Amino acid sequence: MRLFKDANYGFIEARRKAYVVSGIVLGVGIVFMTLNVVNIGSWQNYGVDFTGGSLIQIQVDANLTAGDLRDALGGADAPPITRFGEESEFVVRAPVAEDGSIGAVADTIEAQLAAAFGEDAFEVVRTEQVGAKVGGELQLKALYAILFSFLLTLIYLAIRFEFRFGMAAVIATLHDILITLGFLAVFRVEIALPTVAAILTILGYSLNDTIVVFDRIRENMHKKGARKRNPVDLVNQSINETLPRTILTSGTTLAVLFALFILGGAVIRDFTVVLILGVIIGTYSSIFVASPALIEIQNRWGLGKVGEKKRPQPATV
Amino acid sequence: MFKTPRSRLITIIVITAIFGWQLYSNGLKLGLDLQGGMHLVLEVDDPEGTMTVEAKADMIDRVDRIIRTRIDEFGVEEPLIQKVGGERLIVELAGIDDQDRAKEIVQRNAFLEFKLVLPVTDMTAALSRIDRSVVAALGIDSIRALGRDVVASEQPEIVDLLFGGGDTTVTAEQVDTAEVIEEAPEEEDQLDSFQPFSSLLNMGDIPGTYLIALEDIPTVELFLAMDEVQRALPRDQALQWGMELVGRGARTYKYLWVLEEDPFLTGDRLETATAGRDPQFNQSQVQFELSRAGGRTFGQFTGQHIGDNLAIVLDGAVQSAPVIRDRIGARGQIDMGSGTPLEEASDLALVLRAGALPAKINIIEERTVGPSLGQDSVDAGKIAGMFGIALVVLVMMTYYRVAGVLAVGALGVYVVLVLGGLAALGAVLTVPGIAGLILSIGMAVDANVLIFERIREELAVGRATRTAVEEGFQHAFSAIMDANMTTLITALILFQFGTGPVRGFAVTLSIGIVASFFSALFVTRSFFLLYLQGKKASDPISV
Numbered sequence: 001m002r003l004f005k006d007a008n009y010g011f012i013e014a015r016r017k018a019y020v021v022s023g024i025v026l027g028v029g030i031v032f033m034t035l036n037v038v039n040i041g042s043w044q045n046y047g048v049d050f051t052g053g054s055l056i057q058i059q060v061d062a063n064l065t066a067g068d069l070r071d072a073l074g075g076a077d078a079p080p081i082t083r084f085g086e087e088s089e090f091v092v093r094a095p096v097a098e099d100g101s102i103g104a105v106a107d108t109i110e111a112q113l114a115a116a117f118g119e120d121a122f123e124v125v126r127t128e129q130v131g132a133k134v135g136g137e138l139q140l141k142a143l144y145a146i147l148f149s150f151l152l153t154l155i156y157l158a159i160r161f162e163f164r165f166g167m168a169a170v171i172a173t174l175h176d177i178l179i180t181l182g183f184l185a186v187f188r189v190e191i192a193l194p195t196v197a198a199i200l201t202i203l204g205y206s207l208n209d210t211i212v213v214f215d216r217i218r219e220n221m222h223k224k225g226a227r228k229r230n231p232v233d234l235v236n237q238s239i240n241e242t243l244p245r246t247i248l249t250s251g252t253t254l255a256v257l258f259a260l261f262i263l264g265g266a267v268i269r270d271f272t273v274v275l276i277l278g279v280i281i282g283t284y285s286s287i288f289v290a291s292p293a294l295i296e297i298q299n300r301w302g303l304g305k306v307g308e309k310k311r312p313q314p315a316t317v
Numbered sequence: 318m319f320k321t322p323r324s325r326l327i328t329i330i331v332i333t334a335i336f337g338w339q340l341y342s343n344g345l346k347l348g349l350d351l352q353g354g355m356h357l358v359l360e361v362d363d364p365e366g367t368m369t370v371e372a373k374a375d376m377i378d379r380v381d382r383i384i385r386t387r388i389d390e391f392g393v394e395e396p397l398i399q400k401v402g403g404e405r406l407i408v409e410l411a412g413i414d415d416q417d418r419a420k421e422i423v424q425r426n427a428f429l430e431f432k433l434v435l436p437v438t439d440m441t442a443a444l445s446r447i448d449r450s451v452v453a454a455l456g457i458d459s460i461r462a463l464g465r466d467v468v469a470s471e472q473p474e475i476v477d478l479l480f481g482g483g484d485t486t487v488t489a490e491q492v493d494t495a496e497v498i499e500e501a502p503e504e505e506d507q508l509d510s511f512q513p514f515s516s517l518l519n520m521g522d523i524p525g526t527y528l529i530a531l532e533d534i535p536t537v538e539l540f541l542a543m544d545e546v547q548r549a550l551p552r553d554q555a556l557q558w559g560m561e562l563v564g565r566g567a568r569t570y571k572y573l574w575v576l577e578e579d580p581f582l583t584g585d586r587l588e589t590a591t592a593g594r595d596p597q598f599n600q601s602q603v604q605f606e607l608s609r610a611g612g613r614t615f616g617q618f619t620g621q622h623i624g625d626n627l628a629i630v631l632d633g634a635v636q637s638a639p640v641i642r643d644r645i646g647a648r649g650q651i652d653m654g655s656g657t658p659l660e661e662a663s664d665l666a667l668v669l670r671a672g673a674l675p676a677k678i679n680i681i682e683e684r685t686v687g688p689s690l691g692q693d694s695v696d697a698g699k700i701a702g703m704f705g706i707a708l709v710v711l712v713m714m715t716y717y718r719v720a721g722v723l724a725v726g727a728l729g730v731y732v733v734l735v736l737g738g739l740a741a742l743g744a745v746l747t748v749p750g751i752a753g754l755i756l757s758i759g760m761a762v763d764a765n766v767l768i769f770e771r772i773r774e775e776l777a778v779g780r781a782t783r784t785a786v787e788e789g790f791q792h793a794f795s796a797i798m799d800a801n802m803t804t805l806i807t808a809l810i811l812f813q814f815g816t817g818p819v820r821g822f823a824v825t826l827s828i829g830i831v832a833s834f835f836s837a838l839f840v841t842r843s844f845f846l847l848y849l850q851g852k853k854a855s856d857p858i859s860v
Contacts, residue, residue, distance in 0.1 A: 001715070001716055057690070059689075123687065123689075124685075124687065125686070125690040126684075126685065126686050126687060126690055127683065128683075128684045128685075129683040130681075130682050130683075131679075134358065134682050142814070144814055145813075145814040145815070148810050148813075148814075149806060149807045149810045149811075152806045152810065153803050153806060153807075156803060156806060157799075157803070160799055160802075193815070193819050194748070194749045194819065194822070196819060197752075197811065197815070197819045197822045197823075198752075200807055200810075200811050201752075201756055201826075203807055204756075204803065204808070204826075205756070205759075205804075207800070207803045207804065207807075208760065208763070208800040208803070208804060211796060211800045211803060212796045212800060215795050215796035216796075218795075219792070219795075241774070242770075245766050245767055248712075248716065248766050248770075249762065249766050252708070252709055252712050252759065252762055252766075253756075253759040253762075253763075255705070255708045255709075255712070256705035256708060256709065256755055256758070256759060257705075257755075259701050259708060260701045260702075260705060260752070260755060262701075263697060263700045264697050264701040264751075265693055265694050265696075265697030265698065267350070267693075267694045267697075267748055268694070268697075268698070268749075271749065271752055275756070
């Protein structure tokens with residue numbers, strides 16, 4: 001069995017359509033990020049890991065609803081309550097206490113629930129309480145982590161390939177992260193520490209895919225007669241040659257991730273969603289963003305002919 | 318060395334065996350999110366930002382030492398206490414029930430006292446009185462019920478029993494089920510010879526001490542906690558535990574010190590304590606300085622007790638008991654003995670400084686996961702993981718046939734390497750860790766796919782089997798190498814900047830990448846060489 005044998009699709013020729021698609025998706029994301037700033041005061045739905053505050057996850061008797069909980073916790077003034085996974089599990093989130101101490105808020109909520117339903121009607125299965133200062137630091141650390149990995153990847157690729165390959169790869173990765181952030185903004189997925197791990201994994205996966213294609217471009221560039229070839233053809237050929245691998249790997253990874261999504265439990269579901277999205281975007285971008293970016297960089301700045309850096313230029317042209 | 322497929326195979330078997338053994342013997346530790354527990358982050362309270370970096374680091378060192386002294390109080394196995402960045406302390410308590418108590422233990426002020434060590438003569442003379450008081454308070458039946466095993470495992474119940482108003486039916490049940498350590502003596506005749514307390518005490522090898530065997534410690538603790546026993550102690554004398562366990566012969570003991578009940582000085586009088594080294598006599602020492610008033614008390618006291626031992630007691634546990642050699646005023650020095658490493662002196666200095674903390678300690682982060690939630694996550698993760706792996710196996714075998722089977726074999730080796738590597742490093746498996754694992758499986762599969770696709774391409778242009786395989790591995794190498802390296806870079810950065818669960822993810826991913834690299838390029842290749850063995854260059858292969 002062999003999928004996409006001798007494929008010969010005009011990926012690069014279709015790049016303008018891809019730009020439009022990417023542009024629209026990015027635009028939607030940015031619109032929602034702006035809307036979020038207006039509506040929830042922050043461009044993303046940051047969880048307690050980043051804003052500081054308390055989170056209490058409780059498992060309640062089957063007959064209690066979110067409405068009951070809301071009434072018990074002060075009706076209209078109640079902190080946000082959301083269902084978590086199963087029917088009977090809820091998450092209550094509360095901001096940092098006025099005096100900045102942690103613990104008091106969670107204790108209050110527990111006491112209120114106990115007063116309304118009795119001690120035995122619910123069980124606290126998870127609590128998270130993060131001081132405001134810690135939250136701010138984590139945001140900064142996440143940003144540093146992403147910027148540093150960009151920088152190091154750029155350096156690595158510049159050494160192993162050429163600078164423009166590094167540039168193109170970073171553009172593609174940036175594209176992926178922005179789209180992912182847009183998606184997170186649209187659905188207001190809660191950004192917790194594992195979400196940052198997921199975003200960085202996307203960065204890794206997208207790079208992985210891009211590098212496989214670039215590796216083939218590099219190889220084809222060094223073949224005989226490559227210098228006379230049209231760069232668009234060469235890049236196209238490289239993408240088509242690696243297409244079976246791209247489809248198979250992405251397909252397998254997606255299958256595993258879907259298994260994780262369906263069977264992996266509520267704790268890790270948000271995390272898995274981000275990864276699934278990342279794999280799809282990463283595969284798309286290695287074909288429709290990274291490779292065209294390479295061509296565009298070459299067209300615009302004319303960073304030498306193909307293969308120039310690896311071979312010494314003849315004295316006369 | 319790796320010329321023949323045979324030697325390659327042996328290498329693979331040896332490496333897999335080593336990692337498999339690591340996995341088997343160390344086991345995989347689960348993170349708090351999987352097994353349930355409590356995660357606390359402590360920070361020095363410094364609202365005005367006036368403390369220097371050194372002062373904060375010193376504070377954290379002291380708090381670290383204090384909490385380590387209290388480690389037994391948590392009542393959980395292997396609490397993890399870790400300093401982070403010089404101003405924070407992470408305390409992780411797996412499987413803890415009573416969270417408020419844990420927080421109290423962590424935040425409670427430490428209490429440092431100086432007490433005089435007394436000779437054991439009076440105490441030994443009082444032992445029979447103590448025995449009688451134990452018998453009188455508990456009754457012979459319930460003492461018999463205090464078989465060692467019962468005490469060690471069901472201590473809370475017994476405490477209830479002792480102080481909860483003497484429920485006799487419970488006592489009777491205890492006797493039935495308990496391991497009776499001595500032949501039951503006749504109550505009337507042998508009351509005096511029944512020695513529940515003194516029989517557990519062995520003479521110590523340091524003046525002023527007894528040695529208690531490890532397994533007897535809970536029983537002795539139980540007796541010491543009783544008011545009756547405390548009243549039976551000689552006047553103004555106290556029994557207090559030492560800090561460390563000591564081995565004597567085949568058994569392990571803990572010191573029980575006989576001390577003067579009232580401290581003659583407390584830690585708040587201590588101004589500084591620093592560790593240093595005396596080059597002349599090649600020994601470590603601790604220099605300390607007391608407040609003016611403290612110095613007067615200390616001088617007077619040490620003047621009267623030259624030659625006696627002075628116990629340094631932190632939170633009720635004797636940390637050290639140096640001999641008083643001279644009258645000491647406000648400035649003194651403790652010699653650690655020749656050849657003692659500086660660390661011991663530093664540790665003692667830390668103990669001395671722990672008694673008076675200049676600032677408060679705040680809990681700035683607190684996470685708890687109930688054990689049931691953790692278990693749910695583990696179960697779900699396992700099912701999802703197995704299902705995912707089954708999918709991969711199915712795809713590889715149908716798509717690549719024999720080569721797919723080889724790849725699945727290599728993936729098996731990969732899984733053992735990753736899990737064994739995690740176990741060997743003592744890394745914990747967290748929820749994001751499982752995701753990292755699955756992602757790195759994806760990368761391992763990808764490496765195999767790259768190689769096989771390449772081999773197919775080479776075969777398609779008409780190369781002979783053997784050459785096609787060689788070329789396939791050779792050409793796929795650069796892509797695998799670069800892809801793995803960039804992911805590794807990301808993982809390492811994640812490790813550097815991440816905390817808690819994210820770090821777990823980074824560790825799993827890093828180990829996973831290294832293992833996938835080895836699995837694809839060495840293991841798959843070796844299996845391929847075995848497969849090609851005995852085939853002619855032109856024979857077809859199943860890929």
